[in-house]
Amino acid sequence: MDTDVVVIGAGLAGLQCARRLQRSGLTVQVLEKNDAVGGRVRTDRIDGFLCDRGFQVLNPSYPAVRKFIDVAALGLQRFGAGVVVRNSEGLMSLTQPLRRPSANVTAVRNGLLDLRDLRALARWLGPTLLRATSASRATRDTTLAASLDEAGATGRLRREVIDTFLAGVLADSSGQSSANYTRLLVRSFALAIPGLPQAGMGALPTQMAASLEQPPQLETPAQNLQETTSGVEIDTDHGRLLARTAVVAVGPESLNDFTEEQNPATHGLTTWWFSAPEPPLREPYLVVDASKPGGGPAGPVWNTAVISNIAPSYAPASGHLIEATTLLDRPDGRADETAVRRHLEQIYGTSTSRWQVLAHHVIAHTLPATPPPLVDRSPQRISDRVFVCGDHRDTGSIQGALVSGDRAAHAIVGVLGSADPQPEDA
Ligand SMILES: Cc1cc2nc3c(=O)[nH]c(=O)nc-3n(C[C@H](O)[C@H](O)[C@H](O)COP(=O)(O)OP(=O)(O)OC[C@H]3O[C@@H](n4cnc5c(N)ncnc54)[C@H](O)[C@@H]3O)c2cc1C
Missing domain, CATH: 3.90.660.50 (Polyamine Oxidase; Chain A, domain 2)
Structure with a gap:
């Protein structure tokens, strides 16, 4: 195995998920298709x-x-x-x-x-x-x-x-x-x-990424996610990554690229x-x-x-x-x-x-879109070894993205194990 967990997407949800997994003693590799972290939260000068x-x-x-x-x-x-x-x-x-x-x-x-x-x-x-x-x-x-x-x-x-x-x-x-x-x-x-x-909204994901021991791999789109009997395989331009589990932390418009689920409106x-x-x-x-x-x-x-x-x-x-x-x-x-x-x-x-x-x-x-009734936090685990997080899993906001990433990490720790104590609710 190359790593315990691969996180696809370095938006706020993916970054929070990776940080929590790292804190729990698991190894994490974040893949990001763009040239910087942040997803929908970025700043240009x-x-x-x-x-x-x-x-x-x-x-x-x-x-x-x-x-x-x-x-x-x-x-x-x-x-x-x-x-x-x-x-x-x-x-x-x-x-x-x-x-x-x-x-x-x-x-x-x-x-x-x-x-x-x-x-x-x-x-x-x-x-x-x-x-x-x-x-x-x-x-x-x-x-x-x-x-x-x-x-x-x-x-x-x-x-x-x-x-x-x-x-x-x-x-x-x-x-x-x-x-x-x-x-x-x-x-x-x-x-x-x-x-x-002070440094723009992009300072938020920059702060989050700075605490990752393994920096997100930028300009590395995940192309294919395959579940195997022992883990997952993810193809990128730089080769194939093998991991014990994967987290799909892409935005709502890309969910269907990696899962059977329809992209949310x-x-x-x-x-x-x-x-x-x-x-x-x-x-x-x-x-x-x-x-x-x-x-x-x-x-x-x-x-x-x-x-x-x-x-x-x-x-x-x-x-x-x-x-x-x-x-x-x-x-x-x-x-x-x-x-x-x-x-x-x-x-x-x-x-x-x-x-x-x-x-x-x-x-x-x-x-x-958030039509009524407000769904009380959608499930994050969609198969044995694949988890999903993102604002579309909670509420369409910075709060929702962070909470969702954190919850996905907890679900994974529940499966892979960790010495870390249980989280408080946010
Ligand atoms: C204009 C605008 C205004 C907003 N205003 C507010 C506000 O005022 N307050 C508030 O709370 N929220 C606001 N939001 C919402 C908030 O920014 C989002 O809810 C939050 O950033 C979503 O984070 P996420 O990690 O779920 O998704 P995203 O930020 O979409 O992250 C997904 C990441 O996955 C990456 N990715 C996709 N496909 C692949 C692939 N194949 N391989 C690798 N990486 C991939 C993407 O490049 C991206 O980095 C606003 C959003 C926008 C765009």
């Missing part, structure tokens, strides 16, 4: 700017992040606690009610915040906010849209802020995602303010990254556009932010960095640069003629 491959954030309240990641070492740069809303009345800041309620006077005066909606939202989120996350999985599940309707959240706050904000977070504007899953997500935003690492988004000589806004908030009559964006951009206001390390001293996100489940999700600029000019009320496009990431498989 472009003209002195840090551009994550698709806008995303790190939420330090995720239990698995607290447990498995040295967040302090990442130097998290935090968002402001709230959002800026663009509607027909202009740009309006809305701070998180649990943190600075008094800052919302303008929104109350303008009718964006009203007591009925706030009470309804408290009804919708309250039990999840107070209970342990596992308890909310047991609650009867329905779609996000139906659950908000049932709770009575039908006013402007829902239509102009919540729906638009959550569509960007879920990469799903249909309102058909699991209500229970969305509650868990909103809970994590309520418990801690997300941020961006996914949602996609695109991120435009612009540099600008002046920031179009000074606040460190995500901006959601709700200027279409009745709510929702009046163009292709569902959210945008002046990232350098939040994370100064993402831009050189002389520049400012702006992200703009479009959703691939919308007809205008693949809008061209002209349409995106036109919409950003409406949102920020300023010209974008001096802005430069740094990158445009089109990520068809951003997140596995």
Whole structure:
């Protein structure tokens, strides 16, 4: 045997799985088809700017992040606690009610915040906010849209802020995602303010990979996975690897390459990254556009932010960095640069003629779809010697990927044995 375990894929799930296996005293070889670790969490330096491959954030309240990641070492740069809303009345800041309620006077005066909606939202989120996350999985599940309707959240706050904000977070504007899953997500935003690492989101997998004694083998796609009587065989360009077990830690779009299972459905988004000589806004908030009559964006951009206001390390001293996100489940999700600029000019009320496009990431498989009912952690062992992990096995998030990788490692240790004690739950 070349190694105890081969892990196919060096995304967060594969890396966490490998780290845990190593801690349990097993030998591990990670194979990664791309030229760096991280999978969907990577960062490029472009003209002195840090551009994550698709806008995303790190939420330090995720239990698995607290447990498995040295967040302090990442130097998290935090968002402001709230959002800026663009509607027909202009740009309006809305701070998180649990943190600075008094800052919302303008929104109350303008009718964006009203007591009925706030009470309804408290009804919708309250039990999840107070209970342990596992308890909310047991609650009867329905779609996000139906659950908000049932709770009575039908006013402007829902239509102009919540729906638009959550569509960007879920990469799903249909309102058909699991209500229970969305509650868990909103809970994590309520418990801690997300941020961006000093060196970009890619610093997260880099930190994880650094603790592996056997570095991941990059630019080494696994081509074939064969189960034998004594173990598994994996073919690569560099030859055949023999191992006692294998972990398929690929993204949802590649699951079927190695298993009999169908690839899970996914949602996609695109991120435009612009540099600008002046920031179009000074606040460190995500901006959601709700200027279409009745709510929702009046163009292709569902959210945008002046990232350098939040994370100064993402831009050189002389520049400012702006992200703009479009959703691939919308007809205008693949809008061209002209349409995106036109919409950003409406949102920020300023010209974008001096802005430069740094990158445009089109990520068809951003997140596995999470329809109701929220599945309580899919099995990780699919045959005697083959295990699966990834966000599609838990929840479509950094939390889900880490937990899933960790659980797969435990299942393997249960089979191959280890001197290490049992894990705590994350
Ligand atoms: C644009 C975007 C925004 C997001 N926003 C957030 C957010 O704000 N908060 C949050 O919590 N989550 C967010 N997510 C989700 C989060 O990034 C993912 O849930 C998580 O990174 C998934 O990790 P994974 O290891 O399961 O899969 P992946 O990251 O997809 O890793 C799979 C790995 O397998 C490799 N691979 C595939 N085939 C092979 C092969 N044949 N041989 C070898 N290697 C192979 C791939 O190259 C990849 O490295 C976002 C994702 C994206 C893309």
